[in-house]
Each structure stands twice: as structure tokens, then as C-alpha cells.
Amino acid sequence: MRDAGIRRDVAVAVTGDRIAAVGVYGELERAYPGATTIDCGGRVLAPGLVDSHTHAIFGRPRADEQEQRAAGADYLAIAARGGGIHASVRDLRTRSEAELADLARGRLLRLASYGTTTVEVKSGYGLTVEDEIKTLRVIARLAAELPLRLVPTWLGAHEIPLEHRATPGGRRAYIELLINEMIPQVAAARLAVFADVFCEPGVFTLEEARTILTAARAAGLALKLHADELVAGGGAELAVELGATSADHLATISPAGVAALASAQTVATLLPGTMLFLGKAAHAPARALVDAGAAVALATDFNPGTSPTPNLPLILTLGVSQLRLSSSEAIVAATVNGAAALGLAAETGQIAPGFSADLALFDIADVRELPYWYGDRRCQATWVRGKACHQFDLPVP
Numbered sequence: 001m002r003d004a005g006i007r008r009d010v011a012v013a014v015t016g017d018r019i020a021a022v023g024v025y026g027e028l029e030r031a032y033p034g035a036t037t038i039d040c041g042g043r044v045l046a047p048g049l050v051d052s053h054t055h056a057i058f059g060r061p062r063a064d065e066q067e068q069r070a071a072g073a074d075y076l077a078i079a080a081r082g083g084g085i086h087a088s089v090r091d092l093r094t095r096s097e098a099e100l101a102d103l104a105r106g107r108l109l110r111l112a113s114y115g116t117t118t119v120e121v122k123s124g125y126g127l128t129v130e131d132e133i134k135t136l137r138v139i140a141r142l143a144a145e146l147p148l149r150l151v152p153t154w155l156g157a158h159e160i161p162l163e164h165r166a167t168p169g170g171r172r173a174y175i176e177l178l179i180n181e182m183i184p185q186v187a188a189a190r191l192a193v194f195a196d197v198f199c200e201p202g203v204f205t206l207e208e209a210r211t212i213l214t215a216a217r218a219a220g221l222a223l224k225l226h227a228d229e230l231v232a233g234g235g236a237e238l239a240v241e242l243g244a245t246s247a248d249h250l251a252t253i254s255p256a257g258v259a260a261l262a263s264a265q266t267v268a269t270l271l272p273g274t275m276l277f278l279g280k281a282a283h284a285p286a287r288a289l290v291d292a293g294a295a296v297a298l299a300t301d302f303n304p305g306t307s308p309t310p311n312l313p314l315i316l317t318l319g320v321s322q323l324r325l326s327s328s329e330a331i332v333a334a335t336v337n338g339a340a341a342l343g344l345a346a347e348t349g350q351i352a353p354g355f356s357a358d359l360a361l362f363d364i365a366d367v368r369e370l371p372y373w374y375g376d377r378r379c380q381a382t383w384v385r386g387k388a389c390h391q392f393d394l395p396v397p
């Protein structure tokens with residue numbers, strides 16, 4: 001992660017949806033006569049950024065909760081007033097697939113406008129078979145329609161829905177519903193690549209997460225886990241034990257959890273924007289993870305409750321200023337390692353021959369300016385699979 005492999009004075013040749021070559025301009029011009037050329041004018045061309053953790057399908061924003069939090073209300077107090085995840089669940093259940101697609105389309109294009117070309121999108125505000133499938137169908141519809149690359153994750157285990165919390169045996173019944181109905185239907189319809197569980201005290205226990213993820217793995221889904229966000233509960237170790245592709249959050253990960261991730265392929269996905277938005281001083285021990293040899297990714301956690309930012313470069317700023325990563329490490333975390341967190345390490349996240357032509361052009365002269373101009377939108381154009389995705393002022397053929 002220390003070396004992001006920056007090169008100067010080179011050109012990139014794209015054929016169809018693939019990067020064909022990277023080399024000296026004159027040589028590529030001779031090798032590809034008649035090619036359309038785009039002059040990047042001394043600016044930084046990066047791999048399209050990979051946002052490997054979002055909850056982008058939701059209804060109304062929850063700005064009211066931000067004020068309540070500022071006035072001292074904690075998670076439980078906000079939930080008692082009908083807020084939190086359950087508020088988004090009530091809202092999403094009332095909306096049609098088309099309505100949700102309209103809301104999500106604009107939000108995903110905002111993510112793209114900051115340089116992101118691949119976005120993982122979770123369900124998890126439906127919490128019934130019908131509403132979870134509705135959410136995943138919205139993701140599939142937008143994946144077919146938008147130029148962005150979307151990766152769908154089933155998160156039916158985001159919360160125990162209130163109607164199950166209210167009845168004796170309801171909790172067990174919901175987990176049985178997940179395992180016996182929801183996972184088989186989602187897998188059969190190929191609506192998700194990943195299954196994810198929110199493993200925290202009061203939500204799903206370590207044992208419940210193990211049961212749900214084991215069933216999901218048997219159904220052919222790859223695994224992710226919301227782990228060790230509020231309490232070090234052994235979530236990172238469970239993710240490694242199950243061969244999960246990533247363990248996410250990790251603000252309170254234990255030294256044993258760090259060692260487990262360092263010894264495994266499981267990517268440690270850190271979400272510092274969430275901690276910033278919640279006003280928490282604690283951050284995941286990114287330095288310890290990187291220094292131990294874990295693969296660290298950075299993502300927005302874009303969601304209506306705890307991280308409503310579409311700005312992945314801002315998360316890179318937090319990666320440097322709060323998590324003490326170098327610029328190089330932060331950029332690798334949102335490209336190469338973000339792709340690895342989605343099982344796409346050989347497909348996107350690098351500018352190299354054979355990779356998908358997923359590119360982002362930034363109006364900066366030095367790559368270290370990407371996390372430096374914090375909160376700014378320096379992205380001028382993105383391409384996904386060789387096609388223009390988002391552009392500001394660059395004439396793109």
C-alpha cells in the first residue's frame with residue numbers, strides 16, 4: 001500500500017471496455033492509429049474509485065436525527081422516538097420499486113461525480129422477503145441502466161424488524177425466515193453477489209451471524225460482515241473464520257482481530273466518515289492494521305442515518321488526517337483494495353493492461369492533492385468499461 005505506482009508522462013490506450021496498454025504517448029499513438037485522443041493536460045488520471053460499502057437505496061433523508069444527536073440523544077433515545085434504521089424501514093416499505101429507483105439514481109450519480117466508478121449497494125431497509133427483494137430489484141434495474149458498476153449485497157440481517165421484536169419467539173422466527181425463505185429466493189434469482197450481517201450487541205449476536213452467513217455461503221453467496229463497530233465482539237475473527245471477502249467498520253477491533261485480518265485474505269474496510277458524522281472521537285486502528293499486513297479499504301458507508309456523504313475523496317482525507325494513512329495508502333484503499341473487497345481485484349481498481357477501462361480524471365497536478373483539497377470536487381470526468389460515465393467540463397467524445 002505504500003506505493004500507489006504513480007507514473008508520469010504516460011498515456012493509456014483503451015480498446016472496447018478494456019485497458020489495452022499504458023506507455024509513452026508517441027509509441028501508443030503509433031500502435032493505435034486513428035484512435036480518439038483525450039488530452040488530460042498534466043492532470044491526474046486515476047483508476048475509477050471503488051466505494052465498497054454503501055446503503056444507497058432508501059427513502060427520505062434523516063436530517064432530524066442529526067439535530068437530536070447534537071442535543072445529546074444517543075442511538076437508543078433516537079430509536080425510542082421512532083428513528084434509526086426502523087424509520088428507514090417504515091419509509092422504504094411504503095415506496096414502489098420505481099420510486100426507489102428514481103431516488104437512488106440521483107444519489108448514485110452524485111457518488112459518481114466525485115470519481116467513483118464502482119459502488120457496492122446493500123439492501124437492508126426492507127426486512128421482509130418482499131421488501132428486500134424489491135430493494136435488490138432496484139439495484140439490478142439501476143445496474144442495467146446506469147453507466148456505473150454496481151455490486152449488490154443482501155443485508156436482510158440489518159436489524160430484527162419491530163414486528164418480530166414485539167412477539168415472543170419473533171427473533172428466532174425472523175432468523176429462520178432469513179435462512180429458509182429470504183436467502184434461497186435471493187440466491188435463486190441471482191439478485192445479490194454478497195450476503196452481509198449487522199453483528200453488534202442488540203442486533204445480531206456472533207452466533208446468529210455465524211448461522212446466517214453459513215447459510216448464505218451454502219447458497220452460493222460471498223460474505224461480508226458489519227463487525228466491531230461499537231463493541232469488540234469478535235466480528236473480525238468470525239469474518240476470517242468464514243472466509244468473508246471483507247469485515248467492515250472495525251472501530252473497536254481487538255488486537256486478536258487485527259492479527260486475524262493480517263493473516264487472511266479478508267479485507268478490512270474502514271468507514272471513518274461514519275465516526276465523523278456521529279461525532280465520535282474513536283477511529284479504527286488503520287495504522288495497526290496496515291502495519292500488521294492487513295489489506296485496508298476505505299468506503300463512504302453512504303446511508304441516510306450515519307453517513308450521508310457521496311464524497312469518497314473526503315473519506316480519503318479522513319484516511320490521512322484521522323487514520324494516519326499516507327496519501328498512497330489512502331488511494332490504494334479506495335482503488336485496488338476497494339476492488340478486492342468486492343472480489344473484483346483482477347477486474348477494476350488499477351490502470352493496467354487487461355483491466356476494465358474504469359478511469360477518473362481529477363483536476364489536480366499531484367495525486368496527493370486528492371485527499372488534500374478536502375470536501376472539494378476535483379473530478380472532471382469518469383469512464384466505466386471504456387464509456388463516459390460522468391463529466392463536468394471535459395469534452396468527451
Ligand SMILES: [Zn+2]
Nearest residue numbers: 053055226301
Ligand atoms: Zn453499513
